[in-house]
Every structure is written in structure tokens, then in C-alpha cells.
Amino acid sequence: MHNEGAPVPGQRSITEAEKLAAAKLGGIPIRRDQMAAVANIYRAASAVRQHLENSVLRGSDLTWTAFVVLWVVWVWGESETRHVAEEAGISKGTLTGVSRTLESRGLLSRAGHPSDGRLVLLSLTDEGERLMRRLFPQFNEEEAFVTGQLTDEECRNLAKGLRRVVLQVEENGEERRQSLLNGAEPAPRRSGRRPKG
Amino acid sequence: MHNEGAPVPGQRSITEAEKLAAAKLGGIPIRRDQMAAVANIYRAASAVRQHLENSVLRGSDLTWTAFVVLWVVWVWGESETRHVAEEAGISKGTLTGVSRTLESRGLLSRAGHPSDGRLVLLSLTDEGERLMRRLFPQFNEEEAFVTGQLTDEECRNLAKGLRRVVLQVEENGEERRQSLLNGAEPAPRRSGRRPKG
DNA sequence: CATTGACCGTTCGGCCTCAAATTGTACGAA
DNA sequence: TTCGTACAATTTGAGGCCGAACGGTCAATG
Numbered sequence: 174m175h176n177e178g179a180p181v182p183g184q185r186s187i188t189e190a191e192k193l194a195a196a197k198l199g200g201i202p203i204r205r206d207q208m209a210a211v212a213n214i215y216r217a218a219s220a221v222r223q224h225l226e227n228s229v230l231r232g233s234d235l236t237w238t239a240f241v242v243l244w245v246v247w248v249w250g251e252s253e254t255r256h257v258a259e260e261a262g263i264s265k266g267t268l269t270g271v272s273r274t275l276e277s278r279g280l281l282s283r284a285g286h287p288s289d290g291r292l293v294l295l296s297l298t299d300e301g302e303r304l305m306r307r308l309f310p311q312f313n314e315e316e317a318f319v320t321g322q323l324t325d326e327e328c329r330n331l332a333k334g335l336r337r338v339v340l341q342v343e344e345n346g347e348e349r350r351q352s353l354l355n356g357a358e359p360a361p362r363r364s365g366r367r368p369k370g
Numbered sequence: 371m372h373n374e375g376a377p378v379p380g381q382r383s384i385t386e387a388e389k390l391a392a393a394k395l396g397g398i399p400i401r402r403d404q405m406a407a408v409a410n411i412y413r414a415a416s417a418v419r420q421h422l423e424n425s426v427l428r429g430s431d432l433t434w435t436a437f438v439v440l441w442v443v444w445v446w447g448e449s450e451t452r453h454v455a456e457e458a459g460i461s462k463g464t465l466t467g468v469s470r471t472l473e474s475r476g477l478l479s480r481a482g483h484p485s486d487g488r489l490v491l492l493s494l495t496d497e498g499e500r501l502m503r504r505l506f507p508q509f510n511e512e513e514a515f516v517t518g519q520l521t522d523e524e525c526r527n528l529a530k531g532l533r534r535v536v537l538q539v540e541e542n543g544e545e546r547r548q549s550l551l552n553g554a555e556p557a558p559r560r561s562g563r564r565p566k567g
Numbered sequence: 568c569a570t571t572g573a574c575c576g577t578t579c580g581g582c583c584t585c586a587a588a589t590t591g592t593a594c595g596a597a
Numbered sequence: 598t599t600c601g602t603a604c605a606a607t608t609t610g611a612g613g614c615c616g617a618a619c620g621g622t623c624a625a626t627g
Binding site for chain 1: 387390391394395398400401403404405406407408409410411412413414415416417418419420421424425426428429431442444445446457459502503506507510511513514515516517518519520522523524525526527528529531532533534535536537538539540542543546547550551556557558559560
């Protein structure tokens with residue numbers, strides 16, 4: 174079977190996969206180091222999310238996203254939704270749904286902005302505040318667990334490298350995407366709302 | 371406004387957030403480096419996924435997950451679904467849906483295993499094969515773009531650190547989660563299928 | 568040869584997710 | 598004051614996502 178040589182899911186299989194991909198492409202050069210970096214970023218993110226959801230978050234029936242939203246509002250205090258969405262890394266549309274769920278559970282409250290009728294402000298309820306005070310230390314302890322094979326300095330270096338990736342996309346991504354389609358209109362998306370008519 | 375001090379979304383805001391979180395917890399120690407590492411893993415994963423989906427994948431109307439599934443089948447060849455799900459980092463249930471979508475678009479084909487009636491084998495159609503041959507180089511080029519601020523060696527180091535995180539969770543995660551609930555039955559989940567009766 | 572237990576992929580419920588369309592508010596200019 | 602533009606959050610449609618329940622298949626055991 175093709176899978177015999179890869180009993181360990183992590184490093185082995187990726188390295189193995191790289192070779193197979195190289196063979197597949199026969200001649201066309203691959204940026205292997207970059208490929209490995211991206212693959213492992215995604216893998217690590219999934220693993221960490223899964224572990225957190227199935228340990229500390231499970232007991233409070235929170236998803237990763239719901240927790241992040243609560244966390245953002247907790248540390249920043251009452252905030253406009255667009256800032257929360259930005260900071261939590263989700264779209265405004267997603268936030269509408271998530272915050273409604275959290276509101277229905279009595280953890281979050283939404284209020285109109287006193288002077289600008291377009292804005293909605295999010296803040297934690299007392300119960301939400303209590304929950305975060307209890308949950309965050311546990312969450313942070315699991316962050317320490319998942320990074321347990323790294324020293325403090327290695328964590329800092331890891332974060333530094335990742336920040337460069339984030340900045341690269343945030344600062345140059347839009348331009349890059351523009352130049353990729355050079356002139357063509359951006360491709361449609363199968364899903365998404367349709368025009369009324 | 372609370373957000374004035376954080377014009378750059380990456381490093382600044384996280385550092386700022388850490389301070390605010392520290393203040394919130396007043397006295398309770400935080401593992402900052404670990405927190406920053408985890409936060410940036412997730413941030414980077416989202417940024418990279420978003421960029422890829424909105425550049426090379428958009429044109430073929432593929433999601434990240436759909437692409438990864440195709441990629442796995444492409445490099446490993448005809449494979450049993452459980453291996454594909456494992457390798458792609460998604461659950462079996464999700465794979466059922468994704469592979470059905472891909473099959474309906476004529477990119478993937480599913481066939482029963484000749485001798486074991488429980489298994490289903492996935493393989494690319496000719497069209498799927500052609501698509502990947504065309505798409506992967508573009509995908510890899512964007513992987514190079516997002517890691518453009520890192521040298522080859524920095525990419526390797528980044529990958530190495532991330533692999534340690536993945537391995538830590540894969541090797542010790544289950545045990546850790548067990549010990550966390552020490553004795554208690556795992557908390558229920560709000561969503562998920564209900565017993566028939 | 569029937570039972571049992573292990574394993575496989577599918578189904579299902581409740582979320583999350585995005586981007587585009589929509590609705591509503593704000594504010595400056597005509 | 599009405600218009601138009603800008604920007605806010607929400608709605609919507611298609612799909613991804615998980616984990617538990619499920620129904621089918623396999624192989625060993627009695």
C-alpha cells in the first residue's frame with residue numbers, strides 16, 4: 174500500500190508527499206521549504222484548534238471562534254462590531270451570527286451606538302465576564318501545553334516568523350491578487366447571495 | 371478610542387492585547403510567549419488560506435479544503451477515504467461531503483474496493499489530473515509569496531517549530547485531555563446527531 | 568453457521584464561513 | 598431639502614465542519 178512508509182502523520186508524510194509531488198511535476202521546480210512552511214502552518218493551526226475545542230472549550234460548549242470573539246471583547250472592552258470582526262479574524266457576516274448566538278446564551282450584549290445609528294457595540298455581560306476570568310487561564314495553560322516542546326525563545330521566534338507571513342499578506346496581498354489577474358475581472362464565486370431580479 | 375494605538379493589525383495589536391489581558395487578570399501569570407505563538411499560528415493560517423482562496427483557487431472555484439483533498443489524492447494516487455481524511459486534516463464526515471461535491475464537478479471519482487466492501491477508493495479523473503497539473507505550480511508560487519519575507523532557512527526553521535507543535539498534540543493530546551477531565555465524562559456537545567429513540 | 572465485535576463510510580444536527588446583495592444611517596453638496 | 602455618496606450591520610445562498618449515531622461488511626470465535 175502506498176501509505177506503508179508513513180506511520181507518523183507529521184513530518185514523515187509531508188516529506189514523503191513532497192517527493193511524490195516533485196515526481197508528479199517532473200521537472201517543474203517546487204519551492205519546497207515554502208511549501209513545507211505553509212503546510213505546517215495549517216496543520217498546526219488545526220491541531221491547536223482541535224485540542225483547545227476538545228479540552229477547555231468543550232466544557233463551556235464554546236467553539237474556537239466564539240471564544241475568540243469573547244476574548245476580543247473582554248480585553249478591548251465595549252467595541253464596535255467591525256473592530257471585533259477584524260481583530261477576531263472573521264467576516265462581519267460571520268460575526269453577526271456568532272454574536273447573536275453568544276447573546277442568546279447571555280454572555281454578550283449588543284447595544285446601538287448613542288450618536289451613530291449605524292454602529293452596534295458589543296460588550297460582555299457579567300456572566301460573560303465571569304466566564305472569561307475563569308476560562309482564560311485554562312486556555313492559556315493549554316496554549317502552553319501545545320507549545321510544550323518549544324522553549325520560550327523558540328516560541329518568540331516562531332511568532333516572529335509567523336508575523337512576517339501575516340504582514341506580508343496584509344500589506345502586499347491585495348496588490349498581489351490584483352496583479353495575478355492582470356486586467357481580468359475577479360472570478361465569480363459559486364456560493365453567495367444572488368441579485369434580487 | 372481604544373484602538374488608536376494599534377494601526378498595524380499584526381504585531382502591535384497582539385502585544386497591546388497581551389498587556390490588556392494581563393491587566394484583566396491582575397496578578398495571575400500569563401505564558402505570554404506561548405500565547406503569542408498560538409495566536410500567530412492561527413492568524414497566519416487564516417491569512418494564508420484567505421490569500422490562496424482569493425487568488426489561485428478562486429478561478430477554479432475551489433475552497434482550500436477541496437484543493438487539499440484533490441492534492442492528497444493527486445500525490446498519493448488512488449486512496450481509501452479514511453487515509454485521505456487523515457492526510458487532509460478533516461473528519462470522515464466532512465470528506466464525504468467534499469468528495470461528493472468534487473465528484474459532481476467531474477474532478478474526483480469514487481469506487482468500491484474490489485475485495486473489501488466497506489472501503490471506498492478515491493482517485494482523480496483525467497480532468498482532475500489536468501487541473502492539478504495546472505493549478506499546483508500556481509499554488510506553490512503563492513506559498514512562496516506569502517513566505518516571501520522569510521529566507522529558505524527561516525522557512526525550514528518555521529516548519530520545524532510548527533511540526534513540534536503538531537507532534538506534541540498528536541502524541542500527547544489525547545492523554546492530556548483525559549487527565550484534564552480527570553474522571554469526569556467528557557462534556558456533551560450541543561450540536562451533533564441525536565440517538566434515534 | 569450464528570454471533571460478536573471491530574471497522575468503514577454515510578447521515579444528521581447545529582454551527583461556522585464567506586462574499587455579495589440589501590437595508591439603513593450619516594453627512595456633505597447642490 | 599433633496600440628492601448622492603459613503604459606510605455600517607444584516608441577510609442570504611452555497612458550502613465546510615465536527616462528532617455521534619447509524620447501517621453495512623468483515624473476520625474470528627463458539
